[in-house]
Amino acid sequence: MNVNPDAKMTNFVAEPRATDAEALKRSILEKLAYAVGKDPGHATVRDWATALALAVRDHVVDSWFESTRRGYSAHRKRVYYLSMEFLIGRLLNDAVANLQLETAAREATKALGVDYDSLVVQESDAALGNGGLGRLAACFLDSMSTVGIPAYGYGIRYEHGLFRQRFHDGWQVEEPEDWLVSGHVWEFERLEVAYPIKFGGHISFDGQGHTYWHAEETVLAVAYDTPITGWKGVHVNTLRLWASKPVEVLDLRRFNHGDYVSAAEKSIKAETISRVLYPDDTTPEGKELRLKQEYFFTSASLQDLVRRYLSEFDDIRLLPEQVAIQMNDTHPAIAVAELMRILADEHGLAFPEAFEITRKCLSYTNHTLMPEALERWNVGLFRRVLPRHMQIIEWIDYHHLAEVQGRNVSVSLDAIRIIEHGSEIKMGNLAFVGSRRVNGVSALHTDLMKQTVFRDFHSLYPDRIVNETNGITPRRWLYECNPGLRKLLVDSIGDGWVDDLEKLSAIVPLATDSAFRDKFSVAKRANKVRLANEIEKRIGLKVDPSALFDVQIKRIHEYKRQLLNILETIALYQAIRRTPGAEWTPRVKIFAGKAAPGYHMAKLIIKLGNDVARTINSDPIVGDRLKVAFLPNYNVSLAEIIIPAADLSEQISTAGMEASGTGNMKLALNGALTIGTLDGANVEIGERVGPDNIYIFGLTADSVADIRTRGYNARATIEGDPTLKAAIDAMVAGEFSPDDHGRFHQIADRLYNTDWFLVTADFQAYFQRQRDVDLDYRDATRWAERAILNTAQVGWFSSDRTIRGYAKDVWGVETT
Structure with a gap:
C-alpha cells in the first residue's frame, strides 16, 4: 500500500488540551512513566527535562496537525x-513561550519538586x-x-x-x-x-x-x-x-x-x-x-x-x-x-x-x-x-x-x-x-x-x-532571553509588541521617566550578573558587573575585524599602565566566535585575543579597570546570556563588506548601544535610533572603494600613529607571547603590507570613538536613557516585518 506521508489528516482531531498547571503536571508524570520509563523517585534531571519536553510537544503537535489541515484544505x-x-x-523554552505555557510549566515543575530553569538547560x-x-x-x-x-x-x-x-x-x-x-x-x-x-x-x-x-x-x-x-x-x-x-x-x-x-x-x-x-x-x-x-x-x-x-x-x-x-x-x-x-x-x-x-x-x-x-x-x-x-x-x-x-x-x-x-x-x-x-x-x-x-x-x-x-524574532531575542526586560515592557505597555515589535515605540516617552529608567537598569544589572557568573564558570575569570560590558560576538573573520578590537584593547591597556591613577571607565571586553578549521589567519587572531586576555587579566596594575573574556564554543544558548547583558555592541566590519548583520539588531533591541561603521544594517539602525544613540566611526563604503582603487599605504598610516604603532610593536616584540616572540609577525606583516580590510585606516577613529564611550558611560542616567531609546526604536528590525x-x-x- 502506498502511503502519502503528507496526506490530508481528516481522521483524527485532538480534543482541546488543558493548559493549566495541574493538567501539565499530570502529563509530565505520564510522559515520565510511559515514554521515559522512570518513576519520580528514580528520575534524573535529564529524565524530567525529557518528560516536560514531551508533554509540551503534545501541545505543539496539536497545532501542527491543525495547521497542516488548513494548508491542504485551502x-x-x-x-x-x-x-x-x-x-x-x-526548543523547549521557545515552545513554552510561544504557546504561553510558562506560568503553567513553572508551577507544574515546582509542584513536582524540580526547577524549570534547570530542565531547560538540559537540552543540547x-x-x-x-x-x-x-x-x-x-x-x-x-x-x-x-x-x-x-x-x-x-x-x-x-x-x-x-x-x-x-x-x-x-x-x-x-x-x-x-x-x-x-x-x-x-x-x-x-x-x-x-x-x-x-x-x-x-x-x-x-x-x-x-x-x-x-x-x-x-x-x-x-x-x-x-x-x-x-x-x-x-x-x-x-x-x-x-x-x-x-x-x-x-x-x-x-x-x-x-x-x-x-x-x-x-x-x-x-x-x-x-x-x-x-x-x-x-x-x-x-x-x-x-x-x-x-x-x-x-x-x-x-x-x-x-x-x-x-x-x-x-x-x-x-x-x-x-x-x-x-x-x-x-x-x-x-x-x-x-x-x-x-x-x-x-x-x-x-x-x-x-x-x-x-x-x-x-x-x-x-x-x-x-x-x-x-x-x-x-x-x-x-x-x-x-x-x-x-x-x-x-x-x-x-x-x-x-x-x-x-x-x-x-x-x-x-x-x-x-x-x-x-x-x-x-x-x-x-x-x-x-x-x-x-x-x-x-x-x-x-x-x-x-x-x-x-x-x-x-x-x-x-x-x-x-x-x-534582515530581521530577528522578538520572541527568542527579547521575550525569552531577557525576562527582566520582558516583564518591565509587559507591565508598562502590554504584550502587543511580541508580534508587532514596532509597538515598542510606546516606551520612548518613558526614557526620561526615572521610575521606568531605574527598573530598566535593574533588569540590565541582573543580566550582567548572570553573564559575570557564566564567565567565571566557563573560564575562571571574575568580572565586575558594574563595568561597561563591551561585546563582539560573531564568527571570526578578517572582515569582521576582531583584530581592530584587539589592537584597541592593547592600546587601552598600554594607556592604563602609563597612568593607572587616571579616571578610567572600567570595561570588560567580551569576545566569542568560531573560526573555520582551515582559516589560519582567523585562528591566529583567536590566539592573539587569548594571549592578550591572559596578559591583561593577570596584570595587577590594571586590575578591574580592564578585563578581557574570550568565551569558547559560542552558540545560541550562550548568545542568549551575553546579548541581554551587553552595554556596547561591536559592529566594526570594513564598510561595504557586511551584508546586513543580525547580531547588531539583537544587541540594540536589548538595550546595547552600537559602535560601528556605516556598514550593513548599521546604517538603518542609525537612521532609527538617531545619531546621538549610536557611535559611528571610520570609512564609508564609497571611501573604502576609492582607497582600494587608488591604493593604500598602511605603513605610512602606522608610522604616523604612535598609539597604533605602539600596539603593533608590543605584539611583534612578543609582549603577549613570551614563549614565541615571532608568533604574531604574520599579522603585523599583513597590516604593514596589504591591510585589505583597512584595520589601520580606521584605527584612530575607532580608538577616539571608544574614548567617547568611556566618557558617556560615566553618566549612568543618560546612558540608560539612550539604551531605552535603542530598545524602543529598533522594532522595525523584526523578522516578522522581513x-x-x-x-x-x-x-x-x-x-x-
Whole structure:
C-alpha cells in the first residue's frame, strides 16, 4: 500500500488540551512513566527535562496537525526555504513561550519538586549552523509560523554539525559536536520519506530523446521533521532535515569472508554526507564532500516538494502557482539545474519550458559582496560528481548568453557567464539567472549589489533585485532571553509588541521617566550578573558587573575585524599602565566566535585575543579597570546570556563588506548601544535610533572603494600613529607571547603590507570613538536613557516585518 506521508489528516482531531498547571503536571508524570520509563523517585534531571519536553510537544503537535489541515484544505501556496544552516538553538523554552505555557510549566515543575530553569538547560543546542546565516533561517521559520505562511524549512540533519570549540593554550581546537547523543525529542523520524540521491556515472539517450542518468553512487535522503511554533501556537510549520543513509547497509558477502571494514564501506561513505557541517574544503576530498552535501539536501528537498505538489495537483506546469522556493545564499544554487532535471527528465518537459518554470519558482538571497565568497566549482569536479547537471548548466549558460547578445545591450559577457573560461562554475551567477527575484539583506547591501557584484545583471534585469532588510524574532531575542526586560515592557505597555515589535515605540516617552529608567537598569544589572557568573564558570575569570560590558560576538573573520578590537584593547591597556591613577571607565571586553578549521589567519587572531586576555587579566596594575573574556564554543544558548547583558555592541566590519548583520539588531533591541561603521544594517539602525544613540566611526563604503582603487599605504598610516604603532610593536616584540616572540609577525606583516580590510585606516577613529564611550558611560542616567531609546526604536528590525516583505515582494503569498 502506498502511503502519502503528507496526506490530508481528516481522521483524527485532538480534543482541546488543558493548559493549566495541574493538567501539565499530570502529563509530565505520564510522559515520565510511559515514554521515559522512570518513576519520580528514580528520575534524573535529564529524565524530567525529557518528560516536560514531551508533554509540551503534545501541545505543539496539536497545532501542527491543525495547521497542516488548513494548508491542504485551502490549497494555499507554500514557501520552501532551502538553507545549509538552521541555528535553531534549544526548543523547549521557545515552545513554552510561544504557546504561553510558562506560568503553567513553572508551577507544574515546582509542584513536582524540580526547577524549570534547570530542565531547560538540559537540552543540547542543535549544532545545525555556524553564525548569522543559520540564525537568520531559524528566525525566518519562527516568523513564517507567526504570520501564518505555510512553509517548510529544508536542510541537513548534521550528526555532529559544526565543531565544538575549545581553547588549548589559547589556540582553537575543534572537537566533534555530540548534540544528538541523548536524542532530540523535538524531531520525528520519517523513514517512509526517503529519496534516492545520485552521484557520478554517465548519461545516455534513447531514440525518443529520453535522458538516463546511470549513477555510480546512490544514497538515500531520509526525512526528520521538527515542528516550528509561531506566536501563541496559532500556526506551526515544519523544519525537514535530511539524513544520508546507504542504499545497502552491509555487504554481507564481504562480511562473511571476514572483510568487516570493506563490508561497511558504502554505509560509512553514505553517512559521511550528513556527518559534519562545512567540512574543511582545503583538500580535494573536502571539496567533493561539500559539493555532495549541497546537492544532497537540495535534490531531496526538490523531489519532496514536487511529490507534495503532485499529491494535490495534476499539472506540473502550474508549479509556480503553488510553490515558492527561496535559496538562502549560493549553497542551494544547484536547485536551478536540479529542478530543471526533474521537470525535463522525469516529467518530459523541454528545456526551455522547464527553465521558465524553474525561474518562476526560485528566488535567491545574496549574503555577500565578496566575489571570493560567491561559490565556484571546478568544472572537472562538477562534471564527475554531477554529470547531468553539468549538461544542464552548459545549456543554461549558452542560451542565456545568446539571449543577451540578441538584445544588443552593452554588458560584459564575462561578468554574466555562468561558466568562466570553461574551468569554473559561478554559482552566484547561476542563482541569479535561474531566479525570479534576487534580494539583498540591507538597504546599503542591495544598492552595492546593483553597483558591484551584479552590476551587469542589474542592467539586464532592472526589476529583479529587491531589498529585504534582515530581521530577528522578538520572541527568542527579547521575550525569552531577557525576562527582566520582558516583564518591565509587559507591565508598562502590554504584550502587543511580541508580534508587532514596532509597538515598542510606546516606551520612548518613558526614557526620561526615572521610575521606568531605574527598573530598566535593574533588569540590565541582573543580566550582567548572570553573564559575570557564566564567565567565571566557563573560564575562571571574575568580572565586575558594574563595568561597561563591551561585546563582539560573531564568527571570526578578517572582515569582521576582531583584530581592530584587539589592537584597541592593547592600546587601552598600554594607556592604563602609563597612568593607572587616571579616571578610567572600567570595561570588560567580551569576545566569542568560531573560526573555520582551515582559516589560519582567523585562528591566529583567536590566539592573539587569548594571549592578550591572559596578559591583561593577570596584570595587577590594571586590575578591574580592564578585563578581557574570550568565551569558547559560542552558540545560541550562550548568545542568549551575553546579548541581554551587553552595554556596547561591536559592529566594526570594513564598510561595504557586511551584508546586513543580525547580531547588531539583537544587541540594540536589548538595550546595547552600537559602535560601528556605516556598514550593513548599521546604517538603518542609525537612521532609527538617531545619531546621538549610536557611535559611528571610520570609512564609508564609497571611501573604502576609492582607497582600494587608488591604493593604500598602511605603513605610512602606522608610522604616523604612535598609539597604533605602539600596539603593533608590543605584539611583534612578543609582549603577549613570551614563549614565541615571532608568533604574531604574520599579522603585523599583513597590516604593514596589504591591510585589505583597512584595520589601520580606521584605527584612530575607532580608538577616539571608544574614548567617547568611556566618557558617556560615566553618566549612568543618560546612558540608560539612550539604551531605552535603542530598545524602543529598533522594532522595525523584526523578522516578522522581513517575512511580510518577502511574502509581498518575492513569494507572492498571503499572510495573516
